[in-house]
Amino acid sequence: SAMQVTVALGERSYDIHIASGLLSRAGELTKPILKQPRVYIVTDENVAKIHLETLKAGLAKEGISAFVEVLPPGESTKCYANLESTIDALMAQGADRNDVVIALGGGVIGDLTGLVAGLLKRGMRFVQVPTTLLAQVDSSVGGKTAINSKMGKNLIGLFNQPEMVIADQDVLQTLPVRELRAGLAEVIKYGLIDDVEFFEFIEQNAEKLNAADPEILSEAVRVSCEAKARIVSEDETERGKRALLNLGHTFAHALERANGFGPALLHGEAVGTGMAMAFRYSQALGLCSGQEAVRAEKAIFALGLETDVRKLSGGPYEGDALLEHMMHDKKTEQGNLTLILAKGIGQSYIEKQVDADSLRAFLKIET
Ligand code: NAD
Ligand code: ZN
Incomplete structure (x- = not known):
């Protein structure tokens, strides 16, 4: 059964979609916010192995192509070096303010990608596709984005709200x-x-x-x-x-x-x-x-x-x-x-x- 929760923030609001099979429907869900039929996906190696193809197929159904940036898994991925390399990789593929980036992964990918989206050319839009339970119930909702620095965890970041959250329940079945x-x-x-x-x-x-x-x-x-x-x-x-x-x-x-x-x-x-x-x-x-x-x-x-x-x-x-x-x-x-x-x-x-x-x-x- 499909469920939807709305996050209301003053002038704007966004939806959290909660159901099984949503990765396969990502094209139809994101199409209304796309200005051209392409997206950028940021994910980690573990998630890419299990769930990336399903997402890409779901986008392709609606004629949406995807450029994919795959990062190593783990907390240490939330660092300056990956912030820089991810922004550069997206821009090298032509990403600009009209584009949408999809964060496919746990809180690590969501936090880093939300920050990338907030900074690239002063801001592009992003969609959270949380794949851990923690990310579905916590990190993907609420707009906190960050990387870690030598001085501590989550110290370099922005409040930056996503356009939508797609919480596919099927992905939770593969969680350790x-x-x-x-x-x-x-x-x-x-x-x-x-x-x-x-x-x-x-x-x-x-x-x-x-x-x-x-x-x-x-x-x-x-x-x-x-x-x-x-x-x-x-x-x-x-x-x-x-x-x-x-x-x-x-x-x-x-x-x-x-x-x-x-x-x-x-x-x-x-x-x-x-x-x-x-x-x-x-x-x-x-x-x-x-x-x-x-x-x-x-x-x-x-x-x-x-x-x-x-x-x-x-x-x-x-x-x-x-x-x-x-x-x-x-x-x-x-x-x-x-x-x-x-x-x-x-x-x-x-x-x-x-x-x-x-x-x-x-x-x-x-x-
Ligand atoms: P994570 O992103 O590191 O994911 C945990 C592990 O599970 C990783 O190895 C990942 O590759 C793997 N994985 C992810 N989805 C999978 C799936 N469907 N099947 C199999 N493996 C999968 O960790 P997390 O717990 O999701 O997030 C932790 C991060 O979230 C921390 O950096 C924390 O600071 C941040 N966080 C942010 C907020 C916020 O409001 N922004 C809130 C809470 C936590
Ligand atoms: Zn917590």
């Missing part, structure tokens, strides 16, 4: 299980932030989600996209409410940093543990009942994610080191640490006055 679970962390996040009903749906369907059951997964993608679209519509550039999307993320970034951003710990895996930590810390502060904190933790664990810092892969993690990283998080201003905490499941809020001493004590116990 770790990538699926990493995406599920971002899915349950939306329930934990402000949607108890969705949290309960995830609780009840944990097994099916873990097995990538197409119907249940699509429903989870739809609700997640609606949640992200709603939050982004209310706060496009993260001056307020959008910060709720960082639930578990300040803890997660500290874990990722402590691990050195190595392959032993995926972002979503860190987020799973980070959200459990946010609930336990909320409980320690007396904000949230122990019952709710345990329920949150169990639901995260049921998705195949680790909730115990001491058992998390890529460790060991050390309390003081985690605190140090949290104090230097890019969202920490003038030593004032902001955390997303919870008064219960679906009752997350922005705490701007986190006490470093209590946090230090908490992190000691956790590690």
Whole structure:
């Protein structure tokens, strides 16, 4: 069954198409926004092997030709060198402001391509075709684009919204299980932030989600996209409410940093543990009942994610080191640490006055 979610942003809006078989329909979906029958596709080697031909065939059905730029997979692809080489490659093939570039891949390809699109000749339009669960429910929606620099992750970027998002559910069937679970962390996040009903749906369907059951997964993608679209519509550039999307993320970034951003710990895996930590810390502060904190933790664990810092892969993690990283998080201003905490499941809020001493004590116990 086809579903559509609209992201409304002041003057303009765009659609997220969610259904199976969409790559084969990419021509018909993109045709209305094309000024000439050609597109540029940016993808990575893994995705190109499995899904590129289907997309190209879907475009060809409508007479649309595609120039393809294939990059290596992995986080290190989000770098200055690839920003430059991708822009150059597209321009060498005649890309200009009238053209559309398609990002076919996970968050790495989406983030880099969105930035390329924003910069090439002061901006060309782009379409997100997210192929990981994380990209479908999170990175492809909302218009944040970036590459990494020596100074840190995602520091060089633009807010740049796509023309549309095409979330083909079939591509999720080829995802490695770790990538699926990493995406599920971002899915349950939306329930934990402000949607108890969705949290309960995830609780009840944990097994099916873990097995990538197409119907249940699509429903989870739809609700997640609606949640992200709603939050982004209310706060496009993260001056307020959008910060709720960082639930578990300040803890997660500290874990990722402590691990050195190595392959032993995926972002979503860190987020799973980070959200459990946010609930336990909320409980320690007396904000949230122990019952709710345990329920949150169990639901995260049921998705195949680790909730115990001491058992998390890529460790060991050390309390003081985690605190140090949290104090230097890019969202920490003038030593004032902001955390997303919870008064219960679906009752997350922005705490701007986190006490470093209590946090230090908490992190000691956790590690
Ligand atoms: P990713 O793009 O590296 O993809 C993960 C792996 O899965 C890669 O090896 C990729 O080649 C492979 N893959 C992708 N689709 C596949 C498929 N259908 N079948 C088989 N393999 C497939 O990682 P990700 O988790 O999608 O994205 C992570 C990135 O997203 C990070 O750089 C992060 O900073 C960024 N991000 C951005 C935002 C945002 O708002 N812009 C939000 C969250 C995360
Ligand atoms: Zn995340």
